[in-house]
Amino acid sequence: MTDFFKDISKLEYKPDSTDLAFHHYNPDEIVMGKRMEDHLRFAVAYWHSFAWPGGDPFGGQTFDRPWFGETLELAKLKADVAFEMFDLLGVPFFCWHDADIRPEGASFKESRKNFETIIDYLSEKMETSKTQLLWGTANMFSHRRFMSGAATNPDPEVFAWSAATVKLCLDATHKMGGQNYVLWGGREGYETLLNTDLKRERQQAGRFLQMVVDYKHKIGFKGAILVEPKPQEPSKHQYDYDVATVYGFLKEFGLEKEVQMNIEQGHAILAGHSFEHELALANSLGIFGSIDMNRNDYQSGWDTDQFPNNVPEVAIAYYEVLRAGGFTTGGTNFDAKLRRQSLDPVDLIAAHAGGMDVCARGLKAAAAMIEDGTLEALRNERYAGWDAQAGQSLLNSDLESVAALVETSNMDPQPKSGRQEVLENLVNRFV
Numbered sequence: 287m288t289d290f291f292k293d294i295s296k297l298e299y300k301p302d303s304t305d306l307a308f309h310h311y312n313p314d315e316i317v318m319g320k321r322m323e324d325h326l327r328f329a330v331a332y333w334h335s336f337a338w339p340g341g342d343p344f345g346g347q348t349f350d351r352p353w354f355g356e357t358l359e360l361a362k363l364k365a366d367v368a369f370e371m372f373d374l375l376g377v378p379f380f381c382w383h384d385a386d387i388r389p390e391g392a393s394f395k396e397s398r399k400n401f402e403t404i405i406d407y408l409s410e411k412m413e414t415s416k417t418q419l420l421w422g423t424a425n426m427f428s429h430r431r432f433m434s435g436a437a438t439n440p441d442p443e444v445f446a447w448s449a450a451t452v453k454l455c456l457d458a459t460h461k462m463g464g465q466n467y468v469l470w471g472g473r474e475g476y477e478t479l480l481n482t483d484l485k486r487e488r489q490q491a492g493r494f495l496q497m498v499v500d501y502k503h504k505i506g507f508k509g510a511i512l513v514e515p516k517p518q519e520p521s522k523h524q525y526d527y528d529v530a531t532v533y534g535f536l537k538e539f540g541l542e543k544e545v546q547m548n549i550e551q552g553h554a555i556l557a558g559h560s561f562e563h564e565l566a567l568a569n570s571l572g573i574f575g576s577i578d579m580n581r582n583d584y585q586s587g588w589d590t591d592q593f594p595n596n597v598p599e600v601a602i603a604y605y606e607v608l609r610a611g612g613f614t615t616g617g618t619n620f621d622a623k624l625r626r627q628s629l630d631p632v633d634l635i636a637a638h639a640g641g642m643d644v645c646a647r648g649l650k651a652a653a654a655m656i657e658d659g660t661l662e663a664l665r666n667e668r669y670a671g672w673d674a675q676a677g678q679s680l681l682n683s684d685l686e687s688v689a690a691l692v693e694t695s696n697m698d699p700q701p702k703s704g705r706q707e708v709l710e711n712l713v714n715r716f717v
């Protein structure tokens with residue numbers, strides 16, 4: 287045991303308590319026939335909670351963690367503290383990037399050895415812990431070698447280095463029984479079109495993803511390969527802009543049945559969408575996988591990765607998750623970080639506990655809306671014409687016949703109310 291969380295005890299569901307406790311998240315509570323814990327499938331993100339130093343564009347480190355530094359000994363201390371936090375929170379999952387968990391070596395080989403040592407250390411901890419791996423991923427955006435991209439780099443050696451990195455991370459994810467493998471292309475994009483061959487870079491990215499999918503099958507990894515869309519930041523423009531763009535990309539490279547989406551609230555907002563839009567679209571395309579739960583500050587216009595605290599927004603998001611049939615391999619990963627002034631160990635626990643409570647409230651509200659059924663019934667009623675014979679036969683007709691039908695049947699379509707306010711009032715009864 288480390289003494290990092292020394293005065294904090296394991297969180298419990300105590301709805302009336304004023305202590306640090308869960309007030310809404312009750313893992314065993316049954317929601318729509320399933321335990322709340324199995325619906326939400328919470329994960330802690332190693333990078334934000336244990337690797338991020340608290341910097342912003344105007345200032346560096348604010349957090350002073352005893353495990354900061356690039357040695358194996360400190361990486362193990364970090365892992366010890368991480369598993370202590372997972373235990374205090376009772377979360378079923380965590381997620382990592384290679385760079386979060388291991389010290390960087392002087393060569394690829396040295397980094398690989400460090401990584402494998404820490405993977406063994408984490409795997410040992412997982413044997414006696416409830417907390418398992420939701421997903422692993424490679425950080426191919428922080429080190430300066432990736433400044434012009436990973437798979438989309440103009441230098442083929444960086445493509446090779448990236449392929450070797452993903453192979454290593456996928457092997458480790460597989461070994462640890464991870465449920466998914468994520469690819470987020472933070473620098474797979476460009477800073478200026480003046481120096482960028484967009485066609486080549488997209489083809490490199492497509493070939494790279496095909497190689498990853500082939501390798502997944504070769505080693506028998508049963509988890510999902512997830513791409514995480516984001517429109518920009520750090521790159522000025524990122525190729526995996528949003529769900530629609532990634533779907534087009536997957537189609538182009540024949541991967542739409544192989545890859546699903548990891549959708550992040552803040553990225554959806556940056557792309558000019560709502561979270562629920564991205565979720566609903568992924569579901570409609572058959573590529574919904576998992577979510578990165580966080581929140582942007584709507585005034586700042588960048589990815590602030592705050593812990594969620596807006597229940598109505600989260601409720602609508604889980605409504606779409608439930609409409610998609612819930613998570614299978616996916617889950618709710620808190621891709622969220624403390625504010626840089628929140629220095630104390632208790633802040634880390636409170637942030638997650640609060641986020642878990644907000645998600646629990648959102649899930650319960652979403653489930654109540656589904657069980658009530660009015661929202662779905664009104665939506666279906668709006669499209670009833672398409673379920674009827676006349677609507678169906680239109681879709682099987684041709685332009686000339688449809689044109690003729692308009693006159694022979696004396697068609698005279700009447701506008702009907704979209705009832706937006708009625709629906710918003712209805713939602714308001716549940717949130």
Ligand code: XLS
Pocket residue numbers: 383423468470514516550578589621
């Ligand atoms: C950054 C991304 C990142 C991915 C994993 O904006 O959200 O944290 O989730 O590489």
Ligand code: NI
Pocket residue numbers: 550552553589591621
């Ligand atoms: Ni993000």
Ligand code: NI
Pocket residue numbers: 470514550578621
């Ligand atoms: Ni993310």
